[in-house]
Amino acid sequence: MNILIDTIRIAGFRGIKNLEMSLPRVTVLIGTNNSGKTSLLKAMQLALGDYSRYLSEEDFHIDANDKRVSEIIVDVRIVPVDGDGIRKQRFNDDWATEFGDKIQAEANGSQFVAIRTRAAPNTITGVFESRRFTLERWPDLKTWQTDKIKENKMLTRLETMPFISIEAQRDIHQELKERSSFIGKVLSNVEYKQAEITALESLIKQINYEAVNKSNALQKLKMHLEQLNQSFQGSGCAEITPFPKKIRDLSKHFSIHFGEISYLFSWDNIPGNESERFMEFLKRNFSTDWITKAKIEKIDGGMTIKVFFESNYIILSLNKERTNVNLTIDDGRKDNFIVKTENGKDIIYENSSNSFSMEYHGMGTRSWASMLTVKALTDLMAVKHEKEKKSFFPILAAEEPEAHLHPNAQKTLYHQLAESKGQVIVSTHSPYLAATADQSELRFLKKSSNSIVVHSLDLKLEVEERRRLQREVIHSRGEILFSKALVLCEGETEEQALPILFQKFFSNEAFVLGVNFIGVRGSGKQYLPFFTFARDFSIPVFIFSDGEEEATKSLKKYYEQVFGATDIANCQNITILDNTDFEGYLVSSGFKSTIEAVINELDGADAIKKWIDKRHGTLASRVKTGVCSSCKQHIYTDVLQEYRSSDGYDQALIKILDSSKPKYAPVIAEKLCELEIKKFPPKVIELFDKIKFGAVL
Numbered sequence: 001m002n003i004l005i006d007t008i009r010i011a012g013f014r015g016i017k018n019l020e021m022s023l024p025r026v027t028v029l030i031g032t033n034n035s036g037k038t039s040l041l042k043a044m045q046l047a048l049g050d051y052s053r054y055l056s057e058e059d060f061h062i063d064a065n066d067k068r069v070s071e072i073i074v075d076v077r078i079v080p081v082d083g084d085g086i087r088k089q090r091f092n093d094d095w096a097t098e099f100g101d102k103i104q105a106e107a108n109g110s111q112f113v114a115i116r117t118r119a120a121p122n123t124i125t126g127v128f129e130s131r132r133f134t135l136e137r138w139p140d141l142k143t144w145q146t147d148k149i150k151e152n153k154m155l156t157r158l159e160t161m162p163f164i165s166i167e168a169q170r171d172i173h174q175e176l177k178e179r180s181s182f183i184g185k186v187l188s189n190v191e192y193k194q195a196e197i198t199a200l201e202s203l204i205k206q207i208n209y210e211a212v213n214k215s216n217a218l219q220k221l222k223m224h225l226e227q228l229n230q231s232f233q234g235s236g237c238a239e240i241t242p243f244p245k246k247i248r249d250l251s252k253h254f255s256i257h258f259g260e261i262s263y264l265f266s267w268d269n270i271p272g273n274e275s276e277r278f279m280e281f282l283k284r285n286f287s288t289d290w291i292t293k294a295k296i297e298k299i300d301g302g303m304t305i306k307v308f309f310e311s312n313y314i315i316l317s318l319n320k321e322r323t324n325v326n327l328t329i330d331d332g333r334k335d336n337f338i339v340k341t342e343n344g345k346d347i348i349y350e351n352s353s354n355s356f357s358m359e360y361h362g363m364g365t366r367s368w369a370s371m372l373t374v375k376a377l378t379d380l381m382a383v384k385h386e387k388e389k390k391s392f393f394p395i396l397a398a399e400e401p402e403a404h405l406h407p408n409a410q411k412t413l414y415h416q417l418a419e420s421k422g423q424v425i426v427s428t429h430s431p432y433l434a435a436t437a438d439q440s441e442l443r444f445l446k447k448s449s450n451s452i453v454v455h456s457l458d459l460k461l462e463v464e465e466r467r468r469l470q471r472e473v474i475h476s477r478g479e480i481l482f483s484k485a486l487v488l489c490e491g492e493t494e495e496q497a498l499p500i501l502f503q504k505f506f507s508n509e510a511f512v513l514g515v516n517f518i519g520v521r522g523s524g525k526q527y528l529p530f531f532t533f534a535r536d537f538s539i540p541v542f543i544f545s546d547g548e549e550e551a552t553k554s555l556k557k558y559y560e561q562v563f564g565a566t567d568i569a570n571c572q573n574i575t576i577l578d579n580t581d582f583e584g585y586l587v588s589s590g591f592k593s594t595i596e597a598v599i600n601e602l603d604g605a606d607a608i609k610k611w612i613d614k615r616h617g618t619l620a621s622r623v624k625t626g627v628c629s630s631c632k633q634h635i636y637t638d639v640l641q642e643y644r645s646s647d648g649y650d651q652a653l654i655k656i657l658d659s660s661k662p663k664y665a666p667v668i669a670e671k672l673c674e675l676e677i678k679k680f681p682p683k684v685i686e687l688f689d690k691i692k693f694g695a696v697l
Helices: 037-048 093-102 182-188 194-213 216-231 247-253 275-286 289-293 363-387 407-418 431-436 463-474 478-482 492-506 524-536 549-563 582-588 592-603 607-615 646-659 661-673 682-694
Strands: 003-013 016-022 026-030 072-080 111-121 128-135 151-154 163-166 262-266 295-299 304-309 312-318 324-329 334-342 345-350 395-399 423-427 442-448 451-455 485-489 515-519 541-545 574-576 619-627 634-640
Touching: 003 037, 016 037, 026 037, 026 431, 037 072, 037 111, 037 163, 037 395, 037 423, 093 111, 163 363, 182 363, 194 216, 194 247, 262 275, 275 289, 275 295, 289 304, 363 395, 363 407, 407 423, 407 431, 431 463, 431 478, 463 478, 463 524, 478 515, 485 492, 485 524, 485 682, 492 515, 492 582, 492 661, 492 682, 524 541, 524 549, 541 549, 541 682, 549 574, 574 682, 582 592, 582 646, 592 607, 592 646, 592 661, 607 646, 646 661
Parallel strands: 026 423, 026 442, 163 395, 395 423, 485 515, 485 541, 541 574
Antiparallel strands: 003 016, 003 072, 016 451, 072 111, 111 128, 128 151, 262 345, 295 304, 304 312, 312 324, 324 334, 334 345, 442 451, 619 634
16 A cells, blocks of 8 residues: 555535544544535545536535635645555655656655645636645645745646546446446446457357358348449448447447356365266256266476376366466367356356346346446556556545445445555445444544534544444444434333424424434443444534433443433433433323323233233242241331232232333333323423424424
């Protein structure tokens, strides 16, 4: 890798007033719609690519006073790094030669290259002009736009650092028709030696002859087209070429087919425990009876398999890249197969006979194929730069690569992009892709006042804390990466009931307003990874907590561990029930009849009575009452269940609810929704009011 763009600064571009963002080798931009992800990618394209030709008035930021800025500024800093992406002090010789006098050094000797792009309208011509400069120093963040720094004009872009932008709308089938597309650029790199062209065109000529000669329809067509001679005094000739006549025309008729492949055998197991399977395949596919008597041997250092009997033979050759196997039979027949390296072994697959042209595939396959052509293009560019002994570091920016793909395909695509040469920046709305990325790669963008801000996770967390954050938040609840607010509660009842009540209160589903309700399945420490996540990504978090002493004490401990000293009893984003849990709160706050109605509806009109009759008077526990004076043993007294008193009846209702929370919770919420909003449980109203004002809904 050797270099890295480690920082970008943007001012005055679209919704971005002033922003600095650090960049690892792979960066995953996340955030809600219109949070600035595309703007950031386009700003990078302006600084490093060709976006200046698309620049328009709408790209200039409008401030809080509804005034459009007069200039866009984008700064990027390039630094030398080692193989692990850790910043080094000096550029290696190749990059030192490439950058030349653009290289500057900090006080400690650490080298960097700083490139500034300025874009502004030309007041005379009305067109938008973009200019690039190198900076003699990297300014402080607070004054980076106004510092007086010597700027040396750059006459051209850095050709060794091409910026490759992959748009959200991609379709390999359409791109095959466009010479300027990525696949078009790949095809323009197709070259053959003259001898190869002559040989290939001779083969094509023979194929065209056979295709016409064996078709009555084409022969008739050719015969009638020969009548064109009448207009050319007999000197014309009609020629039908079903296949491109010239190699130079291949790209005009180029197509891509795709289909499933089927397992044949493991190269490592021939000869070996798959020899019988291998021989059966050869006999079945190539009608070679002598196969049953043939021997198998592996030669050329294991790169060739030879099957032979007397003068008959079949040769299978593995190419040096270990991606393809060519088969040759003594009678001249040939075939080839796909090779994939799996678990350190070369696995041979057969091409599908049911492959289809890209136009018959869905948008997921077509979009994915389009992105993979970009990887092919960068590989070709890398080879070209290597031949010319030039450094090469592409910057790949992909917008919503997950479009049209199922979750597992999204994860696979992320890994394919992450393995690309150079630096990769991806914007996504996919929780699956975001969960696959490393925590250090995530950058959360959101709107704040009149601009865009960026947040990242704290990488100084202990290893176990990071694991919990990944396991319990990012991997399990990836949708909250795109939340406007989080509501945390302890139990299943709240997690199911609160969203239903929320919908009635706000006349909108919670997810429509970007609010996620999460039951943390406990108290205290169970909140911790969600607190950390909300703090680092600056997402408003609201807590609906049980009110028992131990629960509130534990909540305070872990809340303050993340957010600092807090009076949780009077906090604008914490709602605490009165010395009880949610079920107990409903029973004690005037909603006993609602609870009774729900139990009777689900379990029968006499369900409560039957429950009490079955359990009243049964053993609850045994307690010590003293010590026997003679034997010195503890004396125990039985404590019996008591459910017929007023308090006992309330406890019975709570225990019935606790026995099957998922069953009762949604029905309780639906019953409560039959009430006027002002008659909702007071603590629920308190929570929703805090959300209304704290999350700016």
